Amino acid sequence: MKISFADPKLPKSGTLVVGVLEGRKLAASAAVLDKESNGALVSAMTATRFSGKKEETLTVPAPRGLFFDRVVLLGLGKPAGLTPVQVQRLGGALVPALNAVGASSASVAVDKIPGTRLAPGDAAANLAYGAMLRSYRFDKYRTREKPEQKPTLTELTILTASAASARRAYGPLESIAAGVFFTRDLVSEPPNIIFPESLARETKSLEKLGVKVEIFDEKQMKKLGMGALIGVGQGSSRPPRLVVMDYRGNPRGKDKAPVAFIGKGVTFDTGGISLKPAQGMEEMKWDMAGAGVVIGLMKALAGRKAKVNAIGVVGLVENMPDGNAQRPSDIVHTMSGQTVEVLNTDAEGRLVLADALWYCQDRFKPQFMVNLATLTGAIVVALGHEYAGMFSNNDQLASRLAAAGKAVEEPLWRMPMGEAYDRQIDSDAADVKNIGNGRDAGSITAAQFLQRFVNDVPWAHLDIAGTAWSKKDAPLVPKGATAFGVRLLDQLVESHYEGR
Ligand code: BES
Ligand code: MN
Ligand code: ZN
Numbered sequence: 001m002k003i004s005f006a007d008p009k010l011p012k013s014g015t016l017v018v019g020v021l022e023g024r025k026l027a028a029s030a031a032v033l034d035k036e037s038n039g040a041l042v043s044a045m046t047a048t049r050f051s052g053k054k055e056e057t058l059t060v061p062a063p064r065g066l067f068f069d070r071v072v073l074l075g076l077g078k079p080a081g082l083t084p085v086q087v088q089r090l091g092g093a094l095v096p097a098l099n100a101v102g103a104s105s106a107s108v109a110v111d112k113i114p115g116t117r118l119a120p121g122d123a124a125a126n127l128a129y130g131a132m133l134r135s136y137r138f139d140k141y142r143t144r145e146k147p148e149q150k151p152t153l154t155e156l157t158i159l160t161a162s163a164a165s166a167r168r169a170y171g172p173l174e175s176i177a178a179g180v181f182f183t184r185d186l187v188s189e190p191p192n193i194i195f196p197e198s199l200a201r202e203t204k205s206l207e208k209l210g211v212k213v214e215i216f217d218e219k220q221m222k223k224l225g226m227g228a229l230i231g232v233g234q235g236s237s238r239p240p241r242l243v244v245m246d247y248r249g250n251p252r253g254k255d256k257a258p259v260a261f262i263g264k265g266v267t268f269d270t271g272g273i274s275l276k277p278a279q280g281m282e283e284m285k286w287d288m289a290g291a292g293v294v295i296g297l298m299k300a301l302a303g304r305k306a307k308v309n310a311i312g313v314v315g316l317v318e319n320m321p322d323g324n325a326q327r328p329s330d331i332v333h334t335m336s337g338q339t340v341e342v343l344n345t346d347a348e349g350r351l352v353l354a355d356a357l358w359y360c361q362d363r364f365k366p367q368f369m370v371n372l373a374t375l376t377g378a379i380v381v382a383l384g385h386e387y388a389g390m391f392s393n394n395d396q397l398a399s400r401l402a403a404a405g406k407a408v409e410e411p412l413w414r415m416p417m418g419e420a421y422d423r424q425i426d427s428d429a430a431d432v433k434n435i436g437n438g439r440d441a442g443s444i445t446a447a448q449f450l451q452r453f454v455n456d457v458p459w460a461h462l463d464i465a466g467t468a469w470s471k472k473d474a475p476l477v478p479k480g481a482t483a484f485g486v487r488l489l490d491q492l493v494e495s496h497y498e499g500r
Contacts, residue, residue, distance in 0.1 A: 015106040020052040029109035057097035091130030092475035105155035121165030129173040138188040172304035179300025187481035191268035196316035209302035226355035233317035235325025245312035258309035260366035264373035265291025265316040272345030289468035290372035293485035307499035339430040378442030391447035394458035
């Protein structure tokens with residue numbers, strides 16, 4: 001979608017969006033049009049249940065006395081404490097409303113609303129950003145769609161008295177949206193298109209933004225001793241890869257140690273020899289969402305030239321059963337030196353992350369590590385699709401993450417960890433086993449497993465199994481791949497780790 005910002009001269013034709021406060025109170029531009037049309041907007045409101053609640057919309061087709069195709073009323077709710085993300089949601093709400101009436105372009109009058117703390121330029125930029133995020137659609141394989149099934153909206157012009165500052169504020173937001181879209185694309189692609197080698201190849205596109213990209217093949221990983229990661233991939237004809245993305249946006253900062261993000265990239269998870277049931281197995285194409293988020297995040301940070309040094313590490317494998325696949329009871333050697341008894345080949349994500357996490361802290365000595373993974377079905381049982389589970393060995397990092405998640409509406413719920421859970425993954429045959437006892441506390445025992453590979457580094461694990469994919473539309477996230485984590489971690493970096 002093409003976004004532009006212009007001075008607040010109301011157009012006379014086409015599609016115009018104007019704001020209405022809760023209680024049917026017209027904002028300035030709406031009041032002007034209502035007057036010019038002899039009350040057409042107010043009569044339209046009174047003929048419906050539209051009351052100006054936030055994110056409500058009402059389309060008034062061809063209002064009498066005006067030359068517009070339609071005027072869309074956008075409910076602003078009570079604008080008093082309007083936050084950036086709430087303004088983004090307003091922009092998001094516009095997209096389906098404009099598509100529903102077949103508008104290909106629209107102008108949005110962003111008036112100054114008394115009582116809002118947001119600067120007008122920021123409000124305009126966030127409205128545009130929200131619309132952008134919602135406009136995403138993965139339709140490249142839908143070759144026989146009829147025109148009337150396709151979305152129409154391609155162009156949005158934001159009218160504001162602060163066009164220049166809005167443009168400035170929108171720059172970085174546009175880069176974050178590009179990162180989000182990259183993640184959504186990678187996660188949406190089917191597993192015959194995105195597999196370890198091809199996903200690794202995709203990361204190369206970050207080089208033009210100044211990110212150094214290194215791709216390790218199986219031989220190099222063997223040399224590093226990554227027996228756990230390699231073991232997961234050994235039943236697949238597609239060889240594994242490890243990708244290291246290195247972005248140095250703050251080379252002279254006094255705190256040069258990078259921050260680090262690590263992602264689980266299982267490009268398809270059949271479960272391996274501990275095979276999953278057929279029902280729902282197709283969902284395991286998005287078992288690389290953690291890696292997808294890390295890749296999109298690196299794109300966002302580099303794209304907006306964030307003043308931070310950031311490392312992204314993704315472990316890419318396909319978990320398949322074949323004559324060479326690992327067996328339940330195999331024992332593998334991890335890079336850390338610890339041995340793992342693999343009792344269930346479907347608990348593979350933690351094996352991939354064990355080597356990726358160890359490698360990352362060993363090589364980069366980061367300030368912190370945050371890993372993302374669609375790690376356990378148990379986190380979906382616990383938290384559903386609203387919150388992602390957070391596990392951490394560091395209270396400061398955990399509270400910063402929680403605050404960032406709240407701000408961008410990618411919320412995290414911190415889960416407990418501890419010695420008693422850790423005992424569950426002691427193995428009789430090796431140093432650690434890859435599952436706990438039965439299903440008890442399945443997400444926590446998975447986190448305990450990861451913690452054995454982070455050394456003393458401040459660390460958090462985000463279990464995004466319930467939030468990486470959505471079956472319903474939300475204001476900023478159309479159904480499908482959500483890219484949950486990109487906006488959150490960008491916000492974390494922006495709030496605490498830039499330019500020092
Ligand atoms: N990728 C799955 C977890 C998952 C489940 C993600 C549902 C998204 C939706 C993971 O590799 C897995 O299979 N976990 C097992 C662990 C168990 C064998 C200890 C699980 O959750 O059942
Ligand atoms: Mn699995
Ligand atoms: Zn998995």
